[in-house]
Amino acid sequence: MQTGLIKINTNESPFSPTPAVQRAIRDAVNSDLRLYPDPNAFLLRQAISQAHGVNIDEVFVGNGSDEVLGHAISALMDHGAPVLLPDITYGFYQIWCALYGIDFKLIPLNADFDIETDDYRQAAGGIIIANPNAPTGRFLSVQQITGLLELHPGRVLIVDEAYGDFCDQSAVQLIQHFPNLLVTRTFSKSRALAGMRIGYALGQKPLIEGLERVKGCFTPYPVDRLAQIAGAAAIADPNYREQIDAIVSERIRLSDTLLALGFDVVPSSANFILTRHPKLPGIDLYNALRRRDILVRHFSTPRLQTYIRITVGTTAQMGQLAKTLTDLLF
Amino acid sequence: MQTGLIKINTNESPFSPTPAVQRAIRDAVNSDLRLYPDPNAFLLRQAISQAHGVNIDEVFVGNGSDEVLGHAISALMDHGAPVLLPDITYGFYQIWCALYGIDFKLIPLNADFDIETDDYRQAAGGIIIANPNAPTGRFLSVQQITGLLELHPGRVLIVDEAYGDFCDQSAVQLIQHFPNLLVTRTFSKSRALAGMRIGYALGQKPLIEGLERVKGCFTPYPVDRLAQIAGAAAIADPNYREQIDAIVSERIRLSDTLLALGFDVVPSSANFILTRHPKLPGIDLYNALRRRDILVRHFSTPRLQTYIRITVGTTAQMGQLAKTLTDLLF
Numbered sequence: 001m002q003t004g005l006i007k008i009n010t011n012e013s014p015f016s017p018t019p020a021v022q023r024a025i026r027d028a029v030n031s032d033l034r035l036y037p038d039p040n041a042f043l044l045r046q047a048i049s050q051a052h053g054v055n056i057d058e059v060f061v062g063n064g065s066d067e068v069l070g071h072a073i074s075a076l077m078d079h080g081a082p083v084l085l086p087d088i089t090y091g092f093y094q095i096w097c098a099l100y101g102i103d104f105k106l107i108p109l110n111a112d113f114d115i116e117t118d119d120y121r122q123a124a125g126g127i128i129i130a131n132p133n134a135p136t137g138r139f140l141s142v143q144q145i146t147g148l149l150e151l152h153p154g155r156v157l158i159v160d161e162a163y164g165d166f167c168d169q170s171a172v173q174l175i176q177h178f179p180n181l182l183v184t185r186t187f188s189k190s191r192a193l194a195g196m197r198i199g200y201a202l203g204q205k206p207l208i209e210g211l212e213r214v215k216g217c218f219t220p221y222p223v224d225r226l227a228q229i230a231g232a233a234a235i236a237d238p239n240y241r242e243q244i245d246a247i248v249s250e251r252i253r254l255s256d257t258l259l260a261l262g263f264d265v266v267p268s269s270a271n272f273i274l275t276r277h278p279k280l281p282g283i284d285l286y287n288a289l290r291r292r293d294i295l296v297r298h299f300s301t302p303r304l305q306t307y308i309r310i311t312v313g314t315t316a317q318m319g320q321l322a323k324t325l326t327d328l329l330f
Numbered sequence: 331m332q333t334g335l336i337k338i339n340t341n342e343s344p345f346s347p348t349p350a351v352q353r354a355i356r357d358a359v360n361s362d363l364r365l366y367p368d369p370n371a372f373l374l375r376q377a378i379s380q381a382h383g384v385n386i387d388e389v390f391v392g393n394g395s396d397e398v399l400g401h402a403i404s405a406l407m408d409h410g411a412p413v414l415l416p417d418i419t420y421g422f423y424q425i426w427c428a429l430y431g432i433d434f435k436l437i438p439l440n441a442d443f444d445i446e447t448d449d450y451r452q453a454a455g456g457i458i459i460a461n462p463n464a465p466t467g468r469f470l471s472v473q474q475i476t477g478l479l480e481l482h483p484g485r486v487l488i489v490d491e492a493y494g495d496f497c498d499q500s501a502v503q504l505i506q507h508f509p510n511l512l513v514t515r516t517f518s519k520s521r522a523l524a525g526m527r528i529g530y531a532l533g534q535k536p537l538i539e540g541l542e543r544v545k546g547c548f549t550p551y552p553v554d555r556l557a558q559i560a561g562a563a564a565i566a567d568p569n570y571r572e573q574i575d576a577i578v579s580e581r582i583r584l585s586d587t588l589l590a591l592g593f594d595v596v597p598s599s600a601n602f603i604l605t606r607h608p609k610l611p612g613i614d615l616y617n618a619l620r621r622r623d624i625l626v627r628h629f630s631t632p633r634l635q636t637y638i639r640i641t642v643g644t645t646a647q648m649g650q651l652a653k654t655l656t657d658l659l660f
Contacts, residue, residue, distance in 0.1 A: 007365075012364050012365050012366065013364045014362070014364075015364065016361035016363075016364060017361075017363050017364065022359050022360070025359045025363075025556075026356050027360075029352050029355045029356050030346070030352070031346035031347075032525060033339075033346075033347050033352075033522070033523055033524075033525040033526055033560075034342050034343045034344075034345065034346060034347065034523065034524060034525065035342050035524055035525055036340060036342065036518070036524045036525065037524075037525055037527070041627070063393050063552060063554075064549055064551060065550065066548075066549035066550070067548070067552075070548050070549060071350075095547050096548075097546070098547070099544075099548065101545040147352070163356070174481050188366070192363070192364040193363055193364065193365055194363075194364060194366045194367075195362060195363040195364065195365055195366065195367055195554060195555035195556075196363055196554050196555065197367070197551055197552070197553075197554040207464060209358075214429075217425050217426070217428070217429040218396075218397070218400050218426075218429065219393065219396035219397050220396070221394060221524075221526075221527055222393060222395070222397075222527070224393075224525060224526050224527040224554065224556075224557060225525035225526065226355075226525075226554075226556050227554060230363075260434055270506050278348040326554060
């Protein structure tokens, strides 16, 4: 990484994996690396099941939640009707649909960038949402998710909770009640392990078995030995709570700073903020910050092009950002 | 792993990753794990390109050669005619074909378990062979591979060299002459890194671009940070030569031992031997060894059911195997 660059463009954690996690990985660098990993990733799935209070056969793991989502879209969507997606969300959902020849339909977010659950009351081969959504940071309550699940009892709803640790509700509690719910999660954000590629899905056993069938036809060992160990250590480590709380506090401070500088701020429940300034178009803000060694994200899609998305970083990084924005604007 | 068990059933290396490789991995367990890996795996691809004397844009890497092969079958086979495969080979080729809806046709090995290249002189959407083949260990020369490439200039030949380091020829030298050749390789066997899931493909740029397109629609970060570092260190480390030579020497000794005990031995160019004994059916041999804490592989397919496959291990492991077989037979 470029020295001095403040990289707040891909929603990684600004913190390190905890000492216990780093130690667990280092201790596993030994002769056993010559052996294939456990294809069933038992210890990792057990740790995840304990952390969420679900059964181990309700847990599926993969090489990042990207692989998990790819398998889920391949295995669990009904081809009789289009899969429904928000028009603004994680861009890969429609790429996977296209890869697997699955018809999809984009449902516009409302003017506040919120998902209107009533708009999903139409023929659906399944629904995929990110919650909190990206890059908006907007959040559906557990009641709203329940509403979506009840709209299409025979179709699978995938709730991608990549940013779930940064808000105070999760759809995981609904799994026991809804056989059509799959929740995906990742170690790449709140667990500071984007470099290790670990993701998972939680759902009732028949959905997990569907994922296992696709995985079994693709690669039997998707999660390597060190990733299995890192994930098991990370999900069991209470010290991540402090990192997550710090990110949430910093998000609130960043939001206040941006508002004080005259920005429009989309209220966020994730580890990033979508924001725009009435005086500076998004691309100009992006370029001005880039020239000052601050890398944020700009989207060229029409509804987002006036905005930038800022990943919440450390207090020092956010201080530098605030100072730079102030210099730019005044 | 069970203590005392001699695990010679999945063709892993009996040796450890070298000290330099283990050190490189340990040194990379740091704060950077919070960041996504390089999606282009530049340093790993550069190390592979240097080791093989090819251009970096002729190298594709993935999460084990399983993922690489899956993408290759999805991206590079022509759907106008069946893909040709040996009837006895790595079992996943036909599973990937089925997963991607690709018609395939099994071409029987001859009575000596050899691939008869003339049998591939028929309509083909592509050809996939393992060389050396598994679980036979039989090998096609570079001339024979050239013959296959010339049979179908407009179709891709995938040569899976998972065991290529254990024999003295490779099809990699043919890449510059044949735009229809893709060679896949792995770090799971000769490099003692099955636990890290690293595989790669070598071929002319248009084939590699085809693989990149599929990868780009599936997951942008298939190879994690530690795997990229492990692979780059391993392919550049000359100390693996000693491990590979030891395995080849031990294979020759094991073959002699088996012949002396009255076994039929299929001559092998890999790190395993397919063998049978006229007095003991394969499943009985498998079970008798299993009861004595030696785990070999048995296949239930008709042409292989009288055989067992033994992974070449350390001198000590092979000594224990020889002693146990002698006890069983005399």
